[in-house]
Amino acid sequence: MTDRIEQRINSLNKRLNSEKRFRIYCIGAMSFALAWVLILFLNIFSSGYSAFYRTVIQVDVPFLNLIEDTTQFSEMSSEDINNLSMYSFSKKAIYRLFPDIEEKKDKKMLIRLFSIEFEQEIREFLKSNKSNINETETIYLTASDDVDQVNKGNYPRDLDEDKRRIKDIQLLFFDDLVDRGLVSYEFNLPFLMRGDSREPELAGVGGSMVGSLFTILVVLILSFPIGIFAAIYLEEFAPKNRVTDFIEININNLAAVPSIVFGLLGLGIILNTFGLPRSTPLVGGIVLSLMTLPTIIIATRASLRAVPPSIREGALAVGATKMQAVMHHVVPVAMPGALTGTIIGLAQALGETAPLLLIGMVAFVVDVPQTPLDASASLPVQVYLWSESAERGYVEKTSATIMMLLGFLILMNLAAVLIRRKFETKW
Amino acid sequence: MKSIKIKADNLNVHYGEKQALFDVSMYMEKKQVTALIGPSGCGKSTFIRCLNRMNDVIDICKVQGKIEIDGNDIYAPDMQVEQLRERVGMVFQKPNPFPKSIFENVAYGPKIHGIAEHKSDLEEIVVNSLKKAALFDEVKDRLSDSGTSLSGGQQQRLCIARAISVNPDIILMDEPCSALDPIATARIEELMGDLKTEYTIIIVTHSMQQAARVSSRTGFFHLGKLVEVDKTETIFSNPSDQRTQDYITGRFG
Numbered sequence: 001m002t003d004r005i006e007q008r009i010n011s012l013n014k015r016l017n018s019e020k021r022f023r024i025y026c027i028g029a030m031s032f033a034l035a036w037v038l039i040l041f042l043n044i045f046s047s048g049y050s051a052f053y054r055t056v057i058q059v060d061v062p063f064l065n066l067i068e069d070t071t072q073f074s075e076m077s078s079e080d081i082n083n084l085s086m087y088s089f090s091k092k093a094i095y096r097l098f099p100d101i102e103e104k105k106d107k108k109m110l111i112r113l114f115s116i117e118f119e120q121e122i123r124e125f126l127k128s129n130k131s132n133i134n135e136t137e138t139i140y141l142t143a144s145d146d147v148d149q150v151n152k153g154n155y156p157r158d159l160d161e162d163k164r165r166i167k168d169i170q171l172l173f174f175d176d177l178v179d180r181g182l183v184s185y186e187f188n189l190p191f192l193m194r195g196d197s198r199e200p201e202l203a204g205v206g207g208s209m210v211g212s213l214f215t216i217l218v219v220l221i222l223s224f225p226i227g228i229f230a231a232i233y234l235e236e237f238a239p240k241n242r243v244t245d246f247i248e249i250n251i252n253n254l255a256a257v258p259s260i261v262f263g264l265l266g267l268g269i270i271l272n273t274f275g276l277p278r279s280t281p282l283v284g285g286i287v288l289s290l291m292t293l294p295t296i297i298i299a300t301r302a303s304l305r306a307v308p309p310s311i312r313e314g315a316l317a318v319g320a321t322k323m324q325a326v327m328h329h330v331v332p333v334a335m336p337g338a339l340t341g342t343i344i345g346l347a348q349a350l351g352e353t354a355p356l357l358l359i360g361m362v363a364f365v366v367d368v369p370q371t372p373l374d375a376s377a378s379l380p381v382q383v384y385l386w387s388e389s390a391e392r393g394y395v396e397k398t399s400a401t402i403m404m405l406l407g408f409l410i411l412m413n414l415a416a417v418l419i420r421r422k423f424e425t426k427w
Numbered sequence: 428m429k430s431i432k433i434k435a436d437n438l439n440v441h442y443g444e445k446q447a448l449f450d451v452s453m454y455m456e457k458k459q460v461t462a463l464i465g466p467s468g469c470g471k472s473t474f475i476r477c478l479n480r481m482n483d484v485i486d487i488c489k490v491q492g493k494i495e496i497d498g499n500d501i502y503a504p505d506m507q508v509e510q511l512r513e514r515v516g517m518v519f520q521k522p523n524p525f526p527k528s529i530f531e532n533v534a535y536g537p538k539i540h541g542i543a544e545h546k547s548d549l550e551e552i553v554v555n556s557l558k559k560a561a562l563f564d565e566v567k568d569r570l571s572d573s574g575t576s577l578s579g580g581q582q583q584r585l586c587i588a589r590a591i592s593v594n595p596d597i598i599l600m601d602e603p604c605s606a607l608d609p610i611a612t613a614r615i616e617e618l619m620g621d622l623k624t625e626y627t628i629i630i631v632t633h634s635m636q637q638a639a640r641v642s643s644r645t646g647f648f649h650l651g652k653l654v655e656v657d658k659t660e661t662i663f664s665n666p667s668d669q670r671t672q673d674y675i676t677g678r679f680g
Binding site for chain 1: 513523539586593
């Protein structure tokens with residue numbers, strides 16, 4: 001008798017121990033995955049956050065040198081201001097920072113502390129403040145990428161001069177400007193508003209953000225209704241026979257097709273046969289819709305299938321047509337699931353790069369697109385483009401773009417969770 | 428002789444290869460309760476689902492033979508199945524209210540059939556249906572609550588109210604009390620007694636006591652065949668078939 005009890009206790013201890021081990025494995029696996037996510041986020045954040053502010057240098061611009069009376073600016077139209085010749089005037093305003101410099105070479109070096117668009121920036125300031133210009137105005141001009149990186153501490157100053165893009169004399173100027181309190185940071189609004197640029201300090205994600213937005217909009221408009229209707233037909237109306245089995249298998253296959261294949265399809269058919277404009281969010285959206293459709297169809301079908309058949313019977317039994325039973329009772333219950341599937345599909349599409357490369361959305365686009373028919377980049381493609389660039393400024397911008405992309409993805413997934421929570425039918 | 432409401436003639440039903448009903452012929456009297464009893468899988472649910480053509484939903488289901496309601500063949504090609512179901516309401520085994528408000532549950536039928544012209548008409552129909560289903564007093568203060576928030580017995584009475592709302596002649600009840608406790612069951616049985624003054628009721632039940640309590644005629648199904656149909660008292664006191672005798676005395680089933 002006692003033998004038997006002892007045996008049981010031993011076997012129970014064994015089972016409890018194996019349960020403990022199993023739990024440790026599970027926790028280990030989860031921690032491992034979590035650790036990698038954390039490392040990824042930390043890595044991207046630590047190299048990307050500095051792209052959200054930028055270095056500006058304070059310059060006093062003597063507008064009186066440009067015109068006899070600064071009140072005259074208020075009578076000029078924007079076009080008049082555009083026609084003003086301001087290049088040497090702007091340069092002279094910058095030289096005034098170091099009046100002692102005589103040599104042309106040094107002057108050139110000083111100018112290079114600033115972004116190449118300094119003249120444009122002074123002109124813009126003039127345009128937006130033309131009615132209220134004093135004799136001398138203090139303007140914050142964008143520093144060049146090299147200065148920006150030195151200021152942020154991303155640039156190793158102790159390299160030999162010939163291995164550095166920024167020269168010793170420029171560092172001297174820079175340190176002097178810092179001592180005089182003329183160098184400061186400001187929030188990098190242009191980074192969020194502008195399109196791509198060859199100059200890292202002027203490049204922004206605005207263009208690719210709008211491009212991504214248009215693309216996702218096209219995907220939503222195309223794939224949501226098509227996906228929902230296809231799923232409703234397949235789940236509720238289609239006869240169960242070989243043809244529908246075949247369609248079902250192929251939809252599942254479609255979900256597994258590598259995305260670059262859809263890019264080839266877009267290139268071959270949408271661009272070359274139908275002749276839609278290259279590099280545009282419209283075409284990108286169409287291609288990504290093809291990719292997103294199976295995800296939406298599969299998710300919607302699953303949530304339709306989860307609606308209890310008794311609801312359909314209840315509606316049919318009071319004399320509803322099949323369509324009424326489905327649209328009034330089944331679809332509303334399945335909608336949260338369908339929406340969640342759609343948002344997850346859209347999030348996938350948002351992060352997709354390969355098919356966009358093939359349809360030309362990898363182009364260098366300076367302008368922020370105004371419509372889905374304008375050439376544009378998208379966020380993931382922008383990451384790809386900048387990750388290949390040599391200038392240091394693009395390194396932080398690449399990471400910052402990834403941060404934006406991850407931010408949007410997290411927002412979309414959050415929306416999916418919230419929609420599910422809010423609209424889920426309570427039984 | 429009471430008048431005949433429903434008449435089934437040589438009804439055969441197949442699910443694919445499998446035959447579920449064999450040559451069932453019976454009639455049901457107007458404004459009476461007819462009970463269908465028999466062991467599980469005997470075809471009584473299949474039979475009742477033929478009466479409002481709910482079996483149409485199942486692709487592989489084939490119905491042969493004839494069912495007449497008031498002399499009209501309900502499987503005739505020109506019969507509109509939606510119209511048929513408006514006249515032949517159904518209450519299911521498991522309460523299946525829509526996941527919507529109590530009001531909308533009852534208002535749905537009248538709405539889709541365009542029975543109520545004004546909103547006030549619709550409210551009147553809903554209130555009357557809930558009263559007839561003996562539910563109104565319990566829910567009158569919370570008509571906008573979800574139908575699924577009610578108790579099981581209340582849900583089933585809500586489903587009865589939903590069936591009544593389109594003003595049918597016939598109510599089919601497919602084991603309406605099998606998911607309910609004895610008290611809720613008693614309320615539904617009491618309700619059936621009230622409803623039969625206006626409606627012809629066919630009830631499928633597993634409980635022989637229930638059949639004895641509520642019905643005037645009873646049919647006994649076994650293995651897809653209608654073994655015997657007669658006055659309820661005759662079935663339970665003096666059945667003519669040995670199988671019926673065995674079933675009601677509890678020897679099988």
